[in-house]
Amino acid sequence: MTVAADPLPVKRRMRVSRKALPYLLSLPALLVCIGILIPFFTAVWYSLQRYRLSQPWNRGMNWGENYIDFLTDPSFWNTLKVSLLYAGLTVTFQLILGLAIALLLQKRTRLNNLISIMLLMPLMTAPALAALMFKLMTNPNFGILSYFAQSIGFTDFRWGASPDTALFTVILVDIWVYTPFIMILLLAGLRSLPTQPFEAAALDGVPRFQQFWRITLPMLTPHILTASLFRLLESIQQFDIIYAMTQGGPGDTLMVFQVEAYLNFFQSTNVGRSAALLIILWAITFFLSNIFIKNWLRLRERARGGV
Amino acid sequence: MEHTSALERVLRGAALSAVVLFFMFPIFWIVLMSFQTNETILRSPPSMVFEPTLSNYVALITGRLETQAGSLDIDFMRNLMNSVILSVSSVALALVLGVPAAYAFARHKFRGSEDIAFTLLSFRFAPPLLVLLPLTLYFQQIGLADTYVGLVWVYQLICLPLILWIVRGYFEDISPDVEHAYRIAGHGWGATFMKIALPLAGPGIAAAGLLAFIFAWNNFIFALVLASADKQPVTVGALAFVTASGIQYGQIAAAVVLSIAPTLALALYAQRYLVEGLSLGAVKG
Numbered sequence: 015m016t017v018a019a020d021p022l023p024v025k026r027r028m029r030v031s032r033k034a035l036p037y038l039l040s041l042p043a044l045l046v047c048i049g050i051l052i053p054f055f056t057a058v059w060y061s062l063q064r065y066r067l068s069q070p071w072n073r074g075m076n077w078g079e080n081y082i083d084f085l086t087d088p089s090f091w092n093t094l095k096v097s098l099l100y101a102g103l104t105v106t107f108q109l110i111l112g113l114a115i116a117l118l119l120q121k122r123t124r125l126n127n128l129i130s131i132m133l134l135m136p137l138m139t140a141p142a143l144a145a146l147m148f149k150l151m152t153n154p155n156f157g158i159l160s161y162f163a164q165s166i167g168f169t170d171f172r173w174g175a176s177p178d179t180a181l182f183t184v185i186l187v188d189i190w191v192y193t194p195f196i197m198i199l200l201l202a203g204l205r206s207l208p209t210q211p212f213e214a215a216a217l218d219g220v221p222r223f224q225q226f227w228r229i230t231l232p233m234l235t236p237h238i239l240t241a242s243l244f245r246l247l248e249s250i251q252q253f254d255i256i257y258a259m260t261q262g263g264p265g266d267t268l269m270v271f272q273v274e275a276y277l278n279f280f281q282s283t284n285v286g287r288s289a290a291l292l293i294i295l296w297a298i299t300f301f302l303s304n305i306f307i308k309n310w311l312r313l314r315e316r317a318r319g320g321v
Numbered sequence: 322m323e324h325t326s327a328l329e330r331v332l333r334g335a336a337l338s339a340v341v342l343f344f345m346f347p348i349f350w351i352v353l354m355s356f357q358t359n360e361t362i363l364r365s366p367p368s369m370v371f372e373p374t375l376s377n378y379v380a381l382i383t384g385r386l387e388t389q390a391g392s393l394d395i396d397f398m399r400n401l402m403n404s405v406i407l408s409v410s411s412v413a414l415a416l417v418l419g420v421p422a423a424y425a426f427a428r429h430k431f432r433g434s435e436d437i438a439f440t441l442l443s444f445r446f447a448p449p450l451l452v453l454l455p456l457t458l459y460f461q462q463i464g465l466a467d468t469y470v471g472l473v474w475v476y477q478l479i480c481l482p483l484i485l486w487i488v489r490g491y492f493e494d495i496s497p498d499v500e501h502a503y504r505i506a507g508h509g510w511g512a513t514f515m516k517i518a519l520p521l522a523g524p525g526i527a528a529a530g531l532l533a534f535i536f537a538w539n540n541f542i543f544a545l546v547l548a549s550a551d552k553q554p555v556t557v558g559a560l561a562f563v564t565a566s567g568i569q570y571g572q573i574a575a576a577v578v579l580s581i582a583p584t585l586a587l588a589l590y591a592q593r594y595l596v597e598g599l600s601l602g603a604v605k606g
Contacts, residue, residue, distance in 0.1 A: 036428075036429035042417075042418045042422070043418045043419055046477050047481075053456045053459065054452060118340070129337060129341060131592045135344070135589075136344050136347075136348075138581075138585055138588040138595075139348075139581050140541060140584070143581055144347075146560065146563065146577055155363060156363050156367065161367055202596065253449075253450070254556075275448075276450060288454060292454070303446040
C-alpha cells in the first residue's frame with residue numbers, strides 16, 4: 015500500500031519545484047547582477063550632485079548642472095572629439111586590415127591555419143601589457159621602433175611622448191591587439207559562405223576582382239557589421255592602452271572618456287563631473303549596443319537556420 | 322578559379338610575411354630583450370647577437386634586484402600569484418553561477434527570461450568605470466575594499482555574461498529529447514542536468530571558461546581601481562614595476578614575458594575552442 019501511495023506526493027512536489035526551477039537556477043547570477051545595478055544607479059545619482067571628495071561639506075544636489083557645464087567646457091568637447099576619433103580610426107584600420115588578412119587566409123591550407131593561430135597571440139595579450147611592450151619598443155634610448163624611425167629619416171619621432179604622434183602610437187597598439195579579432199570573425203564568416211554563387215560566377219567568367227565587390231562583400235556585410243560594431247563599442251571605452259601608454263597625455267591629447275573620468279575621480283576628486291562623463295559615455299554605448307545586439311541576433315539566427 | 326600566376330603567389334607570400342612580421346615581432350623582441358642585460362639592451366645599433374642571460378628571470382623569481390646602487394626588493398611573484406588567484410576563483414565562481422542560469426535560460430522560456438538575459442549581456446558593454454567608481458566608495462563602507470572577495474565579485478562583470486551567453490548557446494543546440502528520455506526513465510532533473518546536459522555541453526563550457534579566464538587575467542582597470550599593491554595582478558603590477566625599477570629594462574621585459582606567457586600558452590593549446598568562443602556562437606564556420 016505504501017508503495018502505491020508514494021509516487022503521487024513526489025510528483026506534486028516536483029511540479030511546484032519545476033515552475034520555480036528556472037528562477038532558482040538563475041537567482042545567484044541575478045543577485046550578482048543586482049549588486050552591479052546598485053552602483054549604476056548610484057553613479058546616476060552622483061552625476062546630479064556637486065560632489066568633491068576633498069570638499070565633503072560642499073556636497074549637494076545641483077541636478078543637471080554638471081551636464082549643462084559640459085556645453086561650455088572645452089575639455090569636455092576635447093574628450094568627446096578624441097574618443098570618437100580614436101574609436102573611428104582604430105575600427106576603420108582594423109576592419110580594412112582584418113578583412114585583407116582574412117581574404118589572404120581564406121583557403122584552408124596548413125600554412126594559413128598556422129598563421130591564423132599565430133595571430134591569436136596579440137589578441138590574447140593583455141592590452142595594458144601590449145601598451146607596455148610598445149612603450150619599451152618606442153623608448154628613445156634603445157627602442158627598436160625608435161631606431162627604425164630614425165634610420166628611415168624621422169630623427170625627431172617621439173611616439174607617445176609628443177602630442178603630434180601620441181594618438182598614432184596608441185592607435186598602433188590598438189591595431190596590433192585587436193585586428194586579429196576582426197580577422198577571426200571575418201575568416202569564420204568567409205569560410206561559411208555558400209560556394210554556389212562563386213562557382214556560377216567563375217563559370218560565367220566574372221573577374222575575381224568583381225566577384226569580391228559583387229558577391230563576397232555583400233554576403234559578408236552582416237559579419238562586417240557585427241564585428242565592427244562590437245569593436246566600436248569597446249574602442250570608444252578604451253582605457254587600458256591609453257592609460258598604460260601615456261595616462262591621457264601629453265597634456266590632454268589622449269583624454270578619452272574613461273581616462274578623463276578616472277583622473278577626475280582620483281586626482282581632482284570631482285565625483286560629480288566624473289560620474290556625469292561616464293553617464294554620457296554609457297548613453298553612447300547603450301545606443302551602439304542596441305544596434306549591435308539586434309544585428310548580432312539576426313546573424314545568429316541566420317547561422318542557425320542556414321546550417 | 323584556380324589559376325594563380327607566379328606574380329600573384331609572390332605578392333601573396335610577401336603580404337603574409339608582412340602580416341606575420343607585424344603581429345609576431347613585438348612578442349619576439351620582448352622575449353629577446355628579457356634574456357639580455359641592460360648593457361646589451363642599450364647597445365646602438367641594436368643587434369640580435371648577444372650572450373643570453375637568465376639573470377632577469379632569476380631576479381624576478383628570487384625577488385631581489387641587484388643594482389649598482391644596492392639591492393632592491395621586488396614583489397613581482399606576488400603579482401603573478403594574485404593573477405592566478407583572481408582569475409581562477411573568478412572563473413570558478415562564474416561557472417557555478419552561470420552554467421545553471423544558462424541552462425535555465427536555454428530550456429525554460431520563463432517570464433522575463435529574455436529581458437534578464439539581455440540585461441546581463443548589456444553589462445558586457447557598459448563602461449566599467451561607471452560601476453567601479455561608486456563601488457570603491459561602497460567597498461570602503463562595507464569592508465570589501467582591497468579584498469580578494471570584493472575583486473572576485475567585481476570580476477563577475479567580465480566572466481558571468483561571457484559564460485552565460487556562450488553556454489546558453491550550447492545548451493540550445495542540444496536537443497532536449499535526450500533529457501526527456503532520461504527523465505521518463507525516472508531520473509530527477511538534477512541527475513538529468515548533471516549526467517546528460519552538462520557532459521553534452523562540455524566543450525561549450527570549456528570554451529567559455531577558457532575565454533573568461535583569459536579576459537579575467539588580462540583585465541587591468543578593475544584591479545587598478547580596487548586593489549592596493551599586495552592584491553594587484555600582473556597587468557597593474559607590471560606597470561607599477563616600471564615606475565619602481567626605473568631603468569632595469571631587462572627585468573621589465575622578463576616581467577612582461579612572464580605575464581603574457583600563461584594566456585598565450587592557453588591560446589595556443591586550445592585555439593579551436595577560443596575561436597568558437599570569440600565569435601560567441603554568432604558564426605559557425
